[in-house]
Amino acid sequence: MKNAMIISGSSNNSLAKSISKYSKIPIGKTKVENFPNKEIRILIKEDLKEKNVFLVQATNGRVNSYIIELALLADAAKRCGAKKIIAIIPWLGYSPQDKVFRKGEPLSSKVIVKMLESTQIDKFILIDVHSKLVLKMFTKPVVHLSAMPVFVEHFKGKLEKTSWVSVALDKGARERAKLFSKELGLPLVQFDKERDLKTGEVKFKKLEGNVKGKNVISFDDFVSTGGTRIQASKLLKQQGAKKYIDCVTHLIVPETTRKFPASKIDEIYITNTIHLDTKFKTKKLHVLDIGKLIARGI
Numbered sequence: 001m002k003n004a005m006i007i008s009g010s011s012n013n014s015l016a017k018s019i020s021k022y023s024k025i026p027i028g029k030t031k032v033e034n035f036p037n038k039e040i041r042i043l044i045k046e047d048l049k050e051k052n053v054f055l056v057q058a059t060n061g062r063v064n065s066y067i068i069e070l071a072l073l074a075d076a077a078k079r080c081g082a083k084k085i086i087a088i089i090p091w092l093g094y095s096p097q098d099k100v101f102r103k104g105e106p107l108s109s110k111v112i113v114k115m116l117e118s119t120q121i122d123k124f125i126l127i128d129v130h131s132k133l134v135l136k137m138f139t140k141p142v143v144h145l146s147a148m149p150v151f152v153e154h155f156k157g158k159l160e161k162t163s164w165v166s167v168a169l170d171k172g173a174r175e176r177a178k179l180f181s182k183e184l185g186l187p188l189v190q191f192d193k194e195r196d197l198k199t200g201e202v203k204f205k206k207l208e209g210n211v212k213g214k215n216v217i218s219f220d221d222f223v224s225t226g227g228t229r230i231q232a233s234k235l236l237k238q239q240g241a242k243k244y245i246d247c248v249t250h251l252i253v254p255e256t257t258r259k260f261p262a263s264k265i266d267e268i269y270i271t272n273t274i275h276l277d278t279k280f281k282t283k284k285l286h287v288l289d290i291g292k293l294i295a296r297g298i
C-alpha cells in the first residue's frame with residue numbers, strides 16, 4: 001500500500017515486523033519510554049503527512065498501560081500529519097468482560113471501547129474478539145479478522161477424516177468450532193461447561209458425541225488459566241479419545257504454558273497476536289504467525 005506507515009507500540013514489535021514484511025509497509029521510528037513518575041513518553045520520529053498510519057498494539061499483559069500508550073500514539077501520529085489512523089489491536093484488552101454478571105460491576109469492555117473511540121483512531125482491525133457483543137459496542141469502522149484460516153492452512157489435509165473429530169469446548173465456542181470443523185471436513189462434538197463466577201473454576205457437564213478411538217482437535221479464541229482445555233483433555237481421554245490438539249488464537253496469560261506439559265493435551269497451537277516471551281515457551285506449544293493474515297486484511 002502506497003503512502004502508508006506502520007507505527008508499532010511496545011507490546012508486540014515482532015508481530016509489527018511480520019505485518020511489515022508481508023504488507024511491504026515500512027515501520028516508522030518511534031520512541032516509547034517512561035518519565036520518572038511512570039507516565040508514558042512518546043516520540044514519533046517520522047513525517048506522517050498525508051499517510052495512512054497503522055498503529056500495532058496488542059493490549060494484553062501490561063493491559064492498562066498499553067491502552068494509554070495506544071491513545072497517545074494516535075494523538076502523536078495525528079500531530080505528525082497522519083491522514084487516516086488505523087489501529088491494529090490483535091488482542092483487545094477487557095474484551096472478555098462483555099457482560100455485567102452482578103450488580104455493582106462495570107461493563108468494562110464498553111468503557112474501553114468508548115475510550116479508544118475517543119482517540120484519534122479512525123478505524124480498528126481486531127482479531128477473534130471474544131464476542132459479537134463487543135463488536136456491536138463500536139460506532140467507528142471495525143474490520144474483524146479470525147485466525148481460523150491460519151490453523152486450517154496448517155492442518156488442511158493432515159487430519160484423516162475417519163479418525164479425527166472437532167470439539168466445541170463450550171457453548172460459547174460452538175459457532176467458531178462449527179466453522180472450524182466444516183473447514184476441516186470433520187464431525188463436531190460439543191462440550192457443555194459452567195464456570196464458578198467466584199473461583200473461576202470450570203465444571204464440565206457433558207460431552208454430546210462420541211470420541212472413542214478418535215483424535216480430537218478444537219479451536220477457540222483465547223486461553224486464560226488453561227482450566228477449560230486441561231479439564232476437557234482429561235475428559236476426552238477418559239472417554240477414549242487418542243490424541244487431543246488444541247488451537248487457540250490468543251494466549252492471554254503466559255504463565256499458563258507451565259501447566260501444559262503435565263496435562264493430557266498432546267499439542268497446543270497459538271498465534272503471535274500476543275508476544276510470548278521465550279521463557280514461557282514449552283514442549284507441546286507451537287506458535288503460528290498471523291502477520292500474513294493481518295497484512296492481507298490491510
Ligand code: R5P
Binds near residue numbers: 220225227
Ligand atoms: C473463551 O472464549 C473460552 O470460554 C475459553 O475457553 C475460556 O474462557 C478460557 O478460559 P480458561 O483458559 O481460564 O479456561
